[in-house]
Amino acid sequence: MFTWxxxxxxxxxxxxxxxxxxxxxxxxxxxxxxxxxxAIKELQARLKNLSQDDKLQTELEFEGKxxxxxxxxxxxxxxxxxxxxxxxxxxxxxxxxxxxxxxxARKVKQYKNPHNGEVIETKGGNHKTLKEWKAKWGGxxxxxxxxxxx
Numbered sequence: 276m277f278t279w280x281x282x283x284x285x286x287x288x289x290x291x292x293x294x295x296x297x298x299x300x301x302x303x304x305x306x307x308x309x310x311x312x313x314a315i316k317e318l319q320a321r322l323k324n325l326s327q328d329d330k331l332q333t334e335l336e337f338e339g340k341x342x343x344x345x346x347x348x349x350x351x352x353x354x355x356x357x358x359x360x361x362x363x364x365x366x367x368x369x370x371x372x373x374x375x376x377x378x379x380a381r382k383v384k385q386y387k388n389p390h391n392g393e394v395i396e397t398k399g400g401n402h403k404t405l406k407e408w409k410a411k412w413g414g415x416x417x418x419x420x421x422x423x424x425x
Contacts (some may be wrong), residue, residue, distance in 0.1 A: 277316055291359065295387050301327040318323040328374075341355075381399060382398070382423055383396055383397070383398055384396070384397060384398070384404060384421045384422065384423055384424065385421065385422045385423075386408070386417065386420045386421050386422075387422070388408060388420060389420065392425065405417065408420075
């Protein structure tokens with residue numbers, strides 16, 4: 276049984292305003308089918324042209340002979356690359372974990388306020404009192420009060 280509902284989707288009711296025209300985003304099934312069919316025809320034509328290309332035939336022949344030779348000697352593509360280009364960087368096999376160094380710890384800084392003698396220690400700039408000092412006296416001035424502890 277055929278129903279119009281399966282072919283026609285109303286996206287937005289038509290308006291009579293003169294504002295920017297609305298573009299229809301969805302494609303009907305029949306239009307999608309025809310577009311897909313056309314794309315397949317174009318790809319088939321491209322495939323036919325490639326299959327008639329002499330360069331492709333030569334490369335396919337070479338690949339076939341190389342794979343046969345690799346099979347005779349039980350060699351993988353990685354073995355061939357390592358043999359022909361020992362300095363190349365072949366990707367690590369799947370599942371191998373790359374070891375990286377640990378994050379460098381930040382050093383503790385001590386700030387001594389010369390105005391009131393208050394001392395604070397912090398590893399970063401996200402310290403409430405330090406932020407207040409920088410807002411009041413300026414970042415460059417407050418950084419001048421710092422001593423590196425270790």
